[in-house]
Amino acid sequence: MRNLFDFIVKNSYVFLFILLEIICFVFIYQSGSYRKWVMNSASKEISGPILEMRASYREYINLKNINELLISENKDLIHTAYNLNLSYSPAHIFNDTANNPVFEYVPANVIENTTHKQSNYIILDKGGKDSIAIDMGVITARGIVGIVKDVSPHFCIVLSLLHKEFSISAKLKRNDVAGILIWDGINHSKAKLKNISSIENLKVGDTVVTQHSLIFPENYPIGTVTKINQQVKGGYFALDILLFEQLSKMSKVWIIKNNYAHELSTLKEKVDNE
């Protein structure tokens, strides 16, 4: 008995090591299921202010690039504004007459962003107080970025496009061939469009855009096709895509609020219940 006791005291550090590793794995396991992020968002309320300070310094250093980006964004906006006067599309009328646009855009700053891992998350400085909610899309002027996964009063955590579990439906702009956009975890400037049923009429250089959904506006740019994989996997083809937005370098993003999301989802629920 005494020997056993001595043994435990002598090797107490081994037990401490095992105990702490178990605690760590419990934390990691809990963060895997997205609805259990309470602890994680609480920790973001602690770290948020310091990360914000860092982001503001970085923004100051990047002012020149941000200005250039804004100028090019403005140029595009003016261009589209002139075009709108010339051609009246049905979507445009719908947006205007409702006097309540389908999508509203909330500007936000990136305060934490990783690209070197397989599960990458982005933290933004907008949260529940700015009426940000789970499952809102996040974009920049050049392309899509991710989907809001958790919200605390002042911050939100975004599931980055560069996450092994990210997937949305996308299509080719030229001929509406649809597929599923995923990230294969290899290159942080590339993604994959899988579940393509046929590769006839597909070309390298085609633009990939979003499909109509509650999260992203239709025809929002994502990237260009760089390679068409010939081999069939389960009856489907896959395309390699070069992303327009360099996710490692962005600092300003837009969060998309869909004003009709609630209405549509309640309607769907009603039909499902019948």
Next chain:
Amino acid sequence: MNKFLHILIFLFLFFFQVLVADSIALWGIVTPMLYIMFILILPFQMPKWQVILLGFLMGFCIDIFTGVLGQHAAACVLIAFLRMPIISLIPTHIKFEEHMRPILWDMHFAWFIQYSLYLTLIHHVFFFFLDTMSFKNFFLVLGIALLNTVATVILIFIFQILFYKPSKRY
């Protein structure tokens, strides 16, 4: 005095990691994790349970600021646990004396580069596989871990050369 110094090193490395090192993203994949130097340079005489506990504390503080809770902490606890076995594994002619600490100037260059390389490699490989949670892209993840190891070890050497000098005999 000594405890105070350790707290100061802890805070310095913590803030350096959060405010500076995490902003580095060479080619989007290389982010040195200098904070593990805190575990490397704890004195030889420090009780093992204390090293493990301090490693956990450091990792957990970094976790609050980056990514998922528990990732850095798990990797830090592992190297804090493996520190002594690794030290006894490295062949050396140095006579360990009372006043020596595991820093570059007290030990030989060859000793310190092995010491820091082994522990950093274990930490990074464990960390990146913990992050992936699968062996699907085995060699890719291993490659990223190796690149990050090189960056971290280089940064540890720069800090050792800049901020440390040989310890005095008491």
